[in-house]
Amino acid sequence: xxxxxxxxxxxxxxxxxxxxxxxxxxxxxxxxxxxxxxxxxxxxxxxxxxxxxxxxxxxxxxxxxxxxxxxxxxxxxxxxxxxxxxxxxxxxxxxxxxxxxxxxxxxxxxxxxxxxxxxxxxxxxxxxxxxxxxxxxxxxxxxxxxxxxxxxxxxxxxxxxxxxxxxxxxxxxxxxxxxxxxxxxxxxxxxxxxxxxxxxxxxxxxxxxxxxxxxxxxxxxxxxxxxxxxxxxxxxxxxxxxxxxxxxxxxxxxxxxxxxxxxxxxxxxxxxxxxxxxxxxxxxxxxxxxxxxxxxxxxxxxxxxxxxxxxxxxxxxxxxxxxxxxxxxx
Amino acid sequence: xxxxxxxxxxxxxxxxxxxxxxxxxxxxxxxxxxxxxxxxxxxxxxxxxxxxxxxxxxxxxxxxxxxxxxxxxxxxxxxxxxxxxxxxxxxxxxxxxxxxxxxxxxxxxxxxxxxxxxxxxxxxxxxxxxxxxxxxxxxxxxxxxxxxxxxxxxxxxxxxxxxxxxxxxxxxxxxxxxxxxxxxxxxxxxxxxxxxxxxxxxxxxxxxxxxxxxxxxxxxxxxxxxxxxxxxxxxxxxxxxxxxxxxxxxxxxxxxxxxxxxxxxxxxxxxxxxxxxxxxxxxxxxxxxxxxxxxxxxxxxxxxxxxxxxxxxxxxxx
Amino acid sequence: xxxxxxxxxxxxxxxxxxxxxxxxxxxxxxxxxxxxxxxxxxxxxxxxxxxxxxxxxxxxxxxxxxxxxxxxxxxxxxxxxxxxxxxxxxxxxxxxxxxxxxxxxxxxxxxxxxxxxxxxxxxxxxxxxxxxxxxxxxxxxxxxxxxxxxxxxxxxxxxxxxxxxxxxxxxxxxxxxxxxxxxxxxxxxxxxxxxxxxxxxxxxxxxxxxxxxxxxxxxxxxxxxxxxxxxxxxxxxxxxxxxxxxxxxxxxxxxxxxxxxxxxxxxxxxxxxxxxxxxxxxxxxxxxxxxxxxxxxxxxxxxxxxxxxxxxxxxxxxxxxxx
Numbered sequence: 001x002x003x004x005x006x007x008x009x010x011x012x013x014x015x016x017x018x019x020x021x022x023x024x025x026x027x028x029x030x031x032x033x034x035x036x037x038x039x040x041x042x043x044x045x046x047x048x049x050x051x052x053x054x055x056x057x058x059x060x061x062x063x064x065x066x067x068x069x070x071x072x073x074x075x076x077x078x079x080x081x082x083x084x085x086x087x088x089x090x091x092x093x094x095x096x097x098x099x100x101x102x103x104x105x106x107x108x109x110x111x112x113x114x115x116x117x118x119x120x121x122x123x124x125x126x127x128x129x130x131x132x133x134x135x136x137x138x139x140x141x142x143x144x145x146x147x148x149x150x151x152x153x154x155x156x157x158x159x160x161x162x163x164x165x166x167x168x169x170x171x172x173x174x175x176x177x178x179x180x181x182x183x184x185x186x187x188x189x190x191x192x193x194x195x196x197x198x199x200x201x202x203x204x205x206x207x208x209x210x211x212x213x214x215x216x217x218x219x220x221x222x223x224x225x226x227x228x229x230x231x232x233x234x235x236x237x238x239x240x241x242x243x244x245x246x247x248x249x250x251x252x253x254x255x256x257x258x259x260x261x262x263x264x265x266x267x268x269x270x271x272x273x274x275x276x277x278x279x280x281x282x283x284x285x286x287x288x289x290x291x292x293x294x295x296x297x298x299x300x301x302x303x304x305x306x307x308x309x310x311x312x313x314x315x316x317x318x319x320x321x322x323x324x325x326x327x328x329x330x
Numbered sequence: 331x332x333x334x335x336x337x338x339x340x341x342x343x344x345x346x347x348x349x350x351x352x353x354x355x356x357x358x359x360x361x362x363x364x365x366x367x368x369x370x371x372x373x374x375x376x377x378x379x380x381x382x383x384x385x386x387x388x389x390x391x392x393x394x395x396x397x398x399x400x401x402x403x404x405x406x407x408x409x410x411x412x413x414x415x416x417x418x419x420x421x422x423x424x425x426x427x428x429x430x431x432x433x434x435x436x437x438x439x440x441x442x443x444x445x446x447x448x449x450x451x452x453x454x455x456x457x458x459x460x461x462x463x464x465x466x467x468x469x470x471x472x473x474x475x476x477x478x479x480x481x482x483x484x485x486x487x488x489x490x491x492x493x494x495x496x497x498x499x500x501x502x503x504x505x506x507x508x509x510x511x512x513x514x515x516x517x518x519x520x521x522x523x524x525x526x527x528x529x530x531x532x533x534x535x536x537x538x539x540x541x542x543x544x545x546x547x548x549x550x551x552x553x554x555x556x557x558x559x560x561x562x563x564x565x566x567x568x569x570x571x572x573x574x575x576x577x578x579x580x581x582x583x584x585x586x587x588x589x590x591x592x593x594x595x596x597x598x599x600x601x602x603x604x605x606x607x608x609x610x611x612x613x614x615x616x617x618x619x620x621x622x623x624x625x626x627x628x629x630x631x632x633x634x635x636x637x638x639x640x641x642x643x644x645x646x647x648x
Numbered sequence: 649x650x651x652x653x654x655x656x657x658x659x660x661x662x663x664x665x666x667x668x669x670x671x672x673x674x675x676x677x678x679x680x681x682x683x684x685x686x687x688x689x690x691x692x693x694x695x696x697x698x699x700x701x702x703x704x705x706x707x708x709x710x711x712x713x714x715x716x717x718x719x720x721x722x723x724x725x726x727x728x729x730x731x732x733x734x735x736x737x738x739x740x741x742x743x744x745x746x747x748x749x750x751x752x753x754x755x756x757x758x759x760x761x762x763x764x765x766x767x768x769x770x771x772x773x774x775x776x777x778x779x780x781x782x783x784x785x786x787x788x789x790x791x792x793x794x795x796x797x798x799x800x801x802x803x804x805x806x807x808x809x810x811x812x813x814x815x816x817x818x819x820x821x822x823x824x825x826x827x828x829x830x831x832x833x834x835x836x837x838x839x840x841x842x843x844x845x846x847x848x849x850x851x852x853x854x855x856x857x858x859x860x861x862x863x864x865x866x867x868x869x870x871x872x873x874x875x876x877x878x879x880x881x882x883x884x885x886x887x888x889x890x891x892x893x894x895x896x897x898x899x900x901x902x903x904x905x906x907x908x909x910x911x912x913x914x915x916x917x918x919x920x921x922x923x924x925x926x927x928x929x930x931x932x933x934x935x936x937x938x939x940x941x942x943x944x945x946x947x948x949x950x951x952x953x954x955x956x957x958x959x960x961x962x963x964x965x966x967x968x969x970x971x
Contacts, residue, residue: 055832070523097525110516114538127526164919194691196903200915223905227912250907264837266862268906270885278837282802634729635707640657640714
């Protein structure tokens with residue numbers, strides 16, 4: 001657990017009810033629940049980048065949205081800078097929203113096509129009534145400079161369709177940092193950008209991190225997480241199954257799922273064709289979560305006990321802060 | 331490292347830039363059907379607006395015999411009161427257009443608001459509003475208009491309200507669908523996550539996005555409104571103190587134009603109404619096509635790609 | 649001995665809505681032999697998808713093509729649609745980008761594959777159903793699942809179904825356009841393994857189009873790197889990584905993060921050039937870290953730089969001291 005706690009999440013639970021429809025309600029069928037997030041705990045400190053990785057349906061996006069209270073949890077606790085925000089009403093949340101921002105995946109959709117770059121970056125300032133016109137103009141220029149869109153004047157009057165994908169994403173980031181937040185949630189920030197452009201945006205996030213921002217990055221790309229994150233948390237079916245320093249998780253994985261996942265990530269070097277541990281089938285949906293360890297039906301090394309025991313995250317592996325939820329680890 | 335603003339490569343699948351002058355103008359400029367429609371509509375509007383000034387004769391001025399034949403002095407002949415038809419048409423177009431536009435304005439306001447509220451807030455609001463919309467949709471327009479006009483009394487204001495209150499449903503549905511899709515876009519979600527209030531989001535982000543489709547729907551509604559007014563006037567339920575194109579047709583009908591063989595008393599006003607409706611439809615349809623890429627059918631064409639003999643090598647190939 | 653499939657100077661121009669043309673594919677040549685896996689790598693706008701759509705004659709009426717597409721030595725592009733169509737699906741099959749989402753939602757998966765068989769007059773009725781069963785099994789879908797609808801399948805299964813459909817008529821060449829892009833990494837591994845097995849077991853030649861370099865590195869024997877509508881380097885994948893002869897290839901690898909690699913990936917500054925204008929000099933020159941005077945004026949030609957390798961870069965003909 002990180003010590004300069006900016007964001008701390010404890011036993012977070014987010015469930016969705018599956019709509020039953022008229023027939024289901026009349027026939028009194030049992031309400032099915034999608035247990036999207038089923039007990040997740042982690043923390044993000046200042047100047048730290050935590051990558052939340054996993055395949056689709058693991059609950060990583062739901063977690064990110066809940067942390068910002070864009071969704072409401074069913075149980076658990078979210079603390080932001082020491083303050084419990086789990087059940088704060090919207091009015092109390094509003095001032096806090098300046099300090100936590102989100103960046104979305106799609107650079108083409110995350111900017112209003114009818115607003116200029118200047119208007120987009122200025123909007124947060126207007127919403128929070130920050131400063132005079134001149135002060136706002138300064139802050140906008142400053143934000144654009146920080147995202148390396150220089151000289152800012154060249155970009156102020158442009159519309160999104162005049163910019164490339166990478167530039168649009170930078171504008172989105174500028175709009176997120178203009179209020180000077182402490183925490184940034186980045187949901188797949190580069191997955192829709194060309195490869196040659198991704199590194200630039202990720203380095204930008206890295207430099208923001210160095211300036212003191214805490215970043216929670218959602219990604220399905222383990223290679224990106226390996227290169228850019230301080231810590232990695234691997235999610236499966238609503239739970240974190242392994243968590244620790246990025247290098248440790250990638251080089252010394254403790255959980256069978258992590259090991260399998262790492263083994264199938266294609267490598268750049270054609271000579272490095274690692275022995276892939278391809279799991280069969282796909283993850284079950286979050287309505288029917290297996291008993292015991294939720295990974296056991298697909299686990300290559302599962303034993304009888306795995307059907308009964310639902311393991312908790314425990315210290316495994318050599319590195320400090322490296323934990324895994326597996327009774328066979330270590 | 332500073333990023334140069336280089337023009338992004340023009341890719342075959344690039345999104346076209348939406349010019350700032352608005353979709354309506356774009357469409358009118360570029361689509362032949364819309365251009366023609368706009369020209370026709372424009373001519374009518376000019377003639378109607380300037381009627382008091384440029385009408386060749388007085389509106390109530392008898393200048394010849396009953397059902398006088400068309401002549402050089404009166405290209406469209408005279409009606410049953412000896413009044414010049416061209417003058418009648420110009421004045422008639424005024425009322426037809428006024429009612430058409432006014433009723434449409436009413437329906438646009440109601441339909442736009444209902445669609446916006448329904449699409450944006452969803453849930454109960456949506457259900458209730460949509461049920462109301464369905465109710466109005468189920469009512470047959472013309473019979474209801476007849477009944478209401480008959481009961482309420484025929485005045486221009488009543489006619490406008492009646493037509494407007496029946497036509498908003500189409501707009502409401504179309505706006506609702508668009509609002510629901512805009513609501514889910516990332517920049518709206520982002521604005522919300524920043525703490526923006528609903529009003530701000532609606533005014534700043536949603537309205538500008540639905541404006542084009544609202545305009546397209548409005549233009550199409552004008553066509554229907556003009557038709558409805560003409561129908562009401564023809565059935566004798568129009569404002570008796572005003573001349574609209576429908577009234578001109580009705581007068582001619584009532585006063586035995588057909589048996590007198592005075593085709594010029596019926597056909598020109600009918601044609602005028604048809605042209606008005608047609609022009610609005612053409613503009614509205616062209617806008618709809620422009621807004622909905624799925625309506626494009628070029629990919630279904632039987633023609634395939636073209637071949638050209640190879641000249642030169644590599645990138646220098648011409 | 650001629651190759652199975654050979655593209656010779658394929659060019660594609662698109663008419664632009666406001667006049668002018670976009671030269672999307674600029675003189676692409678490549679060869680594919682029986683049982684070979686060739687990767688076509690490039691970023692958005694590089695022309696890779698347009699190239700394969702062009703070779704299959706699947707471009708819209710706004711496109712103009714020139715060049716030759718030789719299938720077993722015969723130019724199938726010569727007569728336009730007429731000469732390409734007989735070979736489509738029967739010799740050259742394609743799994744489109746997003747094919748898994750393009751399955752007809754109101755037809756069962758089996759019936760869609762049967763349709764492909766019937767359209768090409770290969771089988772009908774019971775025979776067709778039997779063949780469909782075989783095809784489904786060869787892609788790892790249990791036979792009886794074929795009677796379900798696409799929405800009952802997961803993403804990975806739908807992609808397998810699309811592959812089965814492509815293999816229905818026993819083609820000798822399978823083109824796969826971004827076959828795993830929308831899939832999770834584990835499912836991606838399953839699909840890549842499937843493609844690998846299919847190539848081995850059926851002697852299929854594979855033309856894999858993707859922006860994902862590591863996928864090509866793992867699955868393909870040879871690859872062509874496309875930039876701004878042309879192939880800038882071509883050769884065995886190992887050589888492309890360990891001894892790149894074009895700066896774009898080198899920089900593209902450097903921009904790709906690797907699980908265990910050292911160092912942090914670096915972006916390539918700038919953006920690709922516009923393809924609606926003719927360019928002087930090398931198209932990559934504005935972004936290249938090793939460009940020199942000649943690069944601005946003279947466009948480099950794709951030339952052989954070693955056995956089985958070619959690259960379009962002036963640095964390859966310059967003796968070591970210059971640049």
